[in-house]
Amino acid sequence: MNPILEAHGLGRTLAGERPVVLVHDVDLTIERGCFTTIVGPSGCGKSSLLYLLGMLDRPTAGSLLFEGRDMSGLSGDVLAQTRLARLGFVFQFHFLLPEFSALENVMIPMRRRGRLAPDEVRARGFALLAEMGLEGKERKTPDKLSGGERQRVAIARALANDPALVLGDEPTGNLDSVSSARVVEALRRLAHEEGRAVVCVTHDLDIAALSDVRVEMLDGRVEKVTDQRAGR
Amino acid sequence: MNLRGISFLVSIAVRHLARRKRQTAVAVSGVAVGVGFFLAVSAMMIGSQNDFVEQLIEAAPHVIISDELRSPSPQPGTRRFGEGAVDLRGYKVRTEVRGIKGWQGIVEAANAVPGALASPSLTGGVTLRLGGHEEALAIVGVDPEVETKISTIEDQLRVGRLRDLETVQGGIIIGEELAARLGVKMGDIVAASTSSSKARSMRIVGLLKKGQAMISSNSGYVLLREAQSLLGRPFIINRIGIHLDDPYAAQEVAARLEQRFGYKAESWQERSSEFLSLLVTRNVIMYSVVSAILLVASFGIYTVVSTSVSDKRRDIAILRSIGFSERDLQLIFVLEGIMLAAIGVIFGWMLGYVLMEILASLSFPIAGEDQSVPLDRSTRQYVIAAASSFIAGSVAAWLPARKAARVDPVDILRGAA
Ligand SMILES: Nc1ncnc2c1ncn2[C@@H]1O[C@H](COP(=O)(O)OP(=O)(O)O)[C@@H](O)[C@H]1O
Ligand SMILES: [Mg+2]
Numbered sequence: 001m002n003p004i005l006e007a008h009g010l011g012r013t014l015a016g017e018r019p020v021v022l023v024h025d026v027d028l029t030i031e032r033g034c035f036t037t038i039v040g041p042s043g044c045g046k047s048s049l050l051y052l053l054g055m056l057d058r059p060t061a062g063s064l065l066f067e068g069r070d071m072s073g074l075s076g077d078v079l080a081q082t083r084l085a086r087l088g089f090v091f092q093f094h095f096l097l098p099e100f101s102a103l104e105n106v107m108i109p110m111r112r113r114g115r116l117a118p119d120e121v122r123a124r125g126f127a128l129l130a131e132m133g134l135e136g137k138e139r140k141t142p143d144k145l146s147g148g149e150r151q152r153v154a155i156a157r158a159l160a161n162d163p164a165l166v167l168g169d170e171p172t173g174n175l176d177s178v179s180s181a182r183v184v185e186a187l188r189r190l191a192h193e194e195g196r197a198v199v200c201v202t203h204d205l206d207i208a209a210l211s212d213v214r215v216e217m218l219d220g221r222v223e224k225v226t227d228q229r230a231g232r
Numbered sequence: 233m234n235l236r237g238i239s240f241l242v243s244i245a246v247r248h249l250a251r252r253k254r255q256t257a258v259a260v261s262g263v264a265v266g267v268g269f270f271l272a273v274s275a276m277m278i279g280s281q282n283d284f285v286e287q288l289i290e291a292a293p294h295v296i297i298s299d300e301l302r303s304p305s306p307q308p309g310t311r312r313f314g315e316g317a318v319d320l321r322g323y324k325v326r327t328e329v330r331g332i333k334g335w336q337g338i339v340e341a342a343n344a345v346p347g348a349l350a351s352p353s354l355t356g357g358v359t360l361r362l363g364g365h366e367e368a369l370a371i372v373g374v375d376p377e378v379e380t381k382i383s384t385i386e387d388q389l390r391v392g393r394l395r396d397l398e399t400v401q402g403g404i405i406i407g408e409e410l411a412a413r414l415g416v417k418m419g420d421i422v423a424a425s426t427s428s429s430k431a432r433s434m435r436i437v438g439l440l441k442k443g444q445a446m447i448s449s450n451s452g453y454v455l456l457r458e459a460q461s462l463l464g465r466p467f468i469i470n471r472i473g474i475h476l477d478d479p480y481a482a483q484e485v486a487a488r489l490e491q492r493f494g495y496k497a498e499s500w501q502e503r504s505s506e507f508l509s510l511l512v513t514r515n516v517i518m519y520s521v522v523s524a525i526l527l528v529a530s531f532g533i534y535t536v537v538s539t540s541v542s543d544k545r546r547d548i549a550i551l552r553s554i555g556f557s558e559r560d561l562q563l564i565f566v567l568e569g570i571m572l573a574a575i576g577v578i579f580g581w582m583l584g585y586v587l588m589e590i591l592a593s594l595s596f597p598i599a600g601e602d603q604s605v606p607l608d609r610s611t612r613q614y615v616i617a618a619a620s621s622f623i624a625g626s627v628a629a630w631l632p633a634r635k636a637a638r639v640d641p642v643d644i645l646r647g648a649a
Binding site: 047051054056057076077080081082083084085087089091095096097098099100108109111112113114118157161169 | 234235236237240247248250251546547549550551552553554555556557558559560641642645646
C-alpha cells in the first residue's frame with residue numbers, strides 16, 4: 001500500500017429545506033501507481049465524490065488526507081495551490097479555454113505556477129502534446145480539433161505541473177471507441193509507468209475492467225471496492 | 233504569486249478583451265473622450281485662471297497701504313485719560329488731515345522686507361478741461377523711477393513712457409478713451425483744476441491702452457510733486473504700493489505693516505477675495521463635470537467586465553479546477569477594467585493633446601487686440617486624468633469581478649457534465 005489520498009467518513013449534503021445527500025460516509029484509499037475507476041448508475045454521486053477528492057468541493061462530514069496532510073479546514077487559497085501543484089483534472093467536455101491554442105492551454109497551469117522560465121514552459125508544452133500524439137496541432141485552437149484531440153490536450157494540460165494525482169470525470173464519455181481507447185491507454189500509462197495515482201469516473205464497464213481498483217457506488221455510498229490486480 | 237504569475241493573469245485578461253472588440257472599443261472610447269475633454273477643458277479653465285490671477289497680481293501693487301484706518305483712532309483726549317475718574321466731555325475734537333503720517337518711516341520699513349519695494353503716491357480727483365468739454369479724472373502722483381519697478385503701467389502705455397513725466401514740465405498720462413472724448417492727442421495741452429486750486433496747463437505725454445481690466449479709463453498719472461501741488465497737499469501722500477518678489481507673501485507682509493503702523497494695508501488677495509472665491513466655485517464645477525464624464529465612462533467598463541464575467545463562467549470553473557484561486561479570478565477581471573482604462577487614457581491623452589493644439593492655434597480679437605486662449609498644459613492634468621480613470625475603471629471592474637470570484641466551479645461542472 002502506497003496511499004496518496006485517504007477519505008474517512010467523507011460526506012457531502014446540500015443544505016436546504018430538504019437537504020440532498022450527494023455523498024455519504026465514504027471510506028476510500030487511493031494509491032500511487034494505481035489506476036482506480038469509480039462506477040455506478042447515473043446520479044449516484046460519482047462526480048460529487050470526485051469533486052471532494054479533488055478538493056474542488058468541501059465535505060460536510062468526515063476528513064480527507066492528501067499526502068498525509070489533513071485538508072479539511074484549509075483556506076481556499078491553500079486548496080487552490082494544492083490543485084495547481086499536485087493535481088490534474090480531466091472532464092467529460094474537455095473544457096479547454098477557447099481563446100487559447102492547444103499549446104497555450106497546456107501552458108496555463110505552468111504559467112500560473114510561475115516556476116519555469118517561459119522557454120522551459122514552451123518546451124514542456126510541446127513535449128506533453130507530443131506524448132499525447134498531438135505533434136503539429138500545437139497552434140490550433142480548440143474549435144479546430146476533433147473531440148479526441150481536445151480530450152488529449154486536456155490530459156496534457158492536467159499533466160503540466162507533473163501532478164501526483166490525476167482525476168478524470170468520464171474523460172471518455174464523449175469519445176468514439178478508438179479515441180476512447182487511446183485516452184484510457186494514456187491514463188493507464190500515467191499510473192503504471194509514471195507512478196501517479198489516477199482516479200477516473202466512468203460508466204464504461206470495459207474501462208472499469210481494465211483498471212487496477214474498481215469502486216462501485218450506489219446512492220451516494222461506496223458499495224464495493226475490488227482490487228483487480230491480484231488476478232492478473 | 234510571482235511576477236510571471238501576474239503577467240499571465242494580464243495575458244488572460246487581454247485575450248478576454250480581444251474576444252469582444254466592439255464592446256472594448258466602446259468602453260475605451262468612453263474613457264478616451266472623458267480624458268481628452270477633461271484635458272482640454274481643464275487646460276482652458278486653469279489657463280484662464282492663471283492668466284487672470286497673474287493680472288490680479290501684476291496690475292496693481294501686491295500690497296497697498298492707504299490713509300484709511302480699519303477703525304477710527306481714538307481722540308487724543310480719550311487716549312490720555314481713557315480710564316480717568318473724571319469724564320471729559322466737550323473737549324475740542326481734532327480733525328484728521330487725510331494722508332499717511334510718517335510715510336517715510338513706513339516706506340523704509342517696507343523696503344526693509346526682503347524682496348519688497350515700496351512706492352509712495354498721492355491720488356486725488358481733478359477736472360480736465362479743454363474748450364467747453366470737462367472730464368473728471370482720478371490722478372495718481374507717482375515717482376516714475378520707483379513706480380515702473382512695482383507695476384506694469386509701462387506695458388499698458390499705448391504711446392509714451394512713464395519716465396517722460398520727469399522730463400516734461402506738467403506732464404500727464406491719461407487713457408486713450410478719455411483722450412478721444414476730450415479730443416486731445418499726444419503733446420496736446422489740457423487744463424487741470426481742483427475745487428481748491430486754479431487751473432493749470434498739463435501736457436499729454438502718454439496714453440494708456442483701453443480695455444485694461446485693472447485700470448479705470450478715468451485715471452491718469454502725473455509726477456508725485458505735481459499731484460501734491462495740484463491737489464494742494466504738499467509733502468502728503470495717501471497711498472504706498474508695495475511690490476514683492478513673492479506675491480504670495482502679500483497677506484503676511486500686509487498684516488505685519490498694518491499691525492505696526494495702524495494704516496490699512498491690503499494685500500492683492502484681500503482686494504480680490506471675491507474673484508478668488510469665484511475661481512474656487514469654477515474649479516468645483518469643472519471637477520464635478522469631469523467626475524460625471526468619468527462616471528459615464530466607467531459604466532462602459534462595468535458593462536464589458538460584467539458581460540465578460542457572465543460569458544466566462546465555464547472558463548472560470550476550469551481555471552479554478554486547474555488551481556487558480558478566487559483572488560486570481562477577481563484579479564483577472566479587475567485587470568480587464570484597468571486595461572480598458574489604460575488604453576482609454578492613452579487615446580484620451582492623444583485626443584486631449586490634439587484638442588489643446590487646436591485651442592492653442594486659435595486667436596480671438598478681444599478689445600481690438602488679438603488674444604490667444606490662455607492654456608495651462610501642465611503634466612499635472614495628464615496625471616490627474618489618468619489617476620481618476622484608473623480609479624473609476626478599477627471600481628467599475630471590481631464590482632462584477634467579485635461575482636467572478638464567487639462562481640462555484642462545482643455548480644458549473646455539474647451543469648455541464
Ligand atoms: N445542486 C443540486 N441540487 C439538487 N440535487 C443535486 C444537485 N447537484 C447534484 N444533485 C444530485 O445529486 C446526485 C449526484 O450527482 P452526481 O454526483 O453528478 O452523480 P453522477 O456523477 O454519479 O451522475 C444526482 O442525483 C443529482 O441529481
Ligand atoms: Mg457525473
